[in-house]
Amino acid sequence: MLLSEIKFLVLKDIKLEFKQRYAINGILLYVVSTIFVSYLSFARIIDSATWNSLFWIIMLFAAVNAVSKSFVQESTSRQLYYYTVASPQAIILSKMLYNFMLMGVLSLLCLLVFTSLMGEFVVNYPLFISALLLGSFGFASALTMIAAIASRTNNNFALMAILSFPVVMPLLLTLMKVSSAALSVGTMAGNIKYLAALLMLNVIVIALSYVLFPYLWRD
């Protein structure tokens, strides 16, 4: 029951995206132009520590932008309709799943454009990409929940940033640690505890959202 609801809701989001198309294109353009701006200002001579911080700062802002409209792009009357036909758990999980996919695509694209413009610094690609994917899933789930909270206020976009930065900071710092290892001599085995911590953060966020979202949803 829950699974079929989630499947329908995710398909609905994907169809809506393909129909409107401005949202995903907008966020892709945002990432590319941010990277281009940093390329123009740094002009390629940067060390791996700067590369790492810049990459994750761009990822963080792209993630906040991409996820922030999860709950505001549709009208309140249509949201009311979803409320009558689907369970709140299905709604939050489907939004998360959709944002997982969005962030997965976004992070890989970000990596591609960033390496081609700012120079190739990644040594251990399997480690970097597994951290990147786990990190973007973590961003997606934590920010989906924050977007749900922020969408209930009068001041959605400002609050989205204020509320999310403290909450995603544990994720971001762990990610920067793993990825800086992947930029030098780090091995998969040596960093498995960080990857496990990232996975655990994901599980905690999903479990919390599953329990807490029903309280946000009803009005």
Added chain:
Amino acid sequence: MEGFIKKNWWKLLGVAFILYSIIAGFLIEVPDLPIIRQSIRNLFFHVVMWFSMMVMFGTSLVRSLRYLSTFDIKHDVYAIQSVNVGLFFGMIGIVTGMEWANFTWGTPWTNDPQLNGAAITILAYFAYLVLRRSIDEENKRARIAAVYNVFAFVMLIVFIGILPKLSDGSLHPGKGGSPMTVTNLDFTMRLVFYPAIAGWIIVGYWLTGIRVKMDTIRQHLDNPE
């Protein structure tokens, strides 16, 4: 008079503990450790602030959970006022800590997991206050703020409790290369340290109670039935 003491003995106890910790904190013999020297006495003031802050935020979490299970607005008032008092302790903790760090480490702020954890915690609770301000309707505000409170608290516990263990250590005593740990804290220092914690926590609850009363009166004046 007797009734007054019977009702308020715990407040007097809290004040007595704090006075004792201030007086004894400056008078007892402390171990003379390198670098820290006499500034170790700040333990009775600085570290105690963090304990009290976490207790206040923990209280707020419990109140938020109780609000979500009962929808009684009383718990929401306690949740917000506990956060206010916790933030007050947190700000004093930061100031006393920066003073101490300036003396022992040579700089008021370093890139240390515990410092960052404290800063992020305080940012998260200021965000909680901003979130509350941006919702007008009382019940909706209470519900959404409670959800954020639970969510942020759990994430911060992860941040403060687990991440420092993954990192390379902290400048704080007992972590990394520093000479002193809480487990081998000098016995006479414990005699001051533990009452100090108890005293500030009691005063924290007292402050919360006063703020809750103020809040209730203010709401009553705004919309008298």
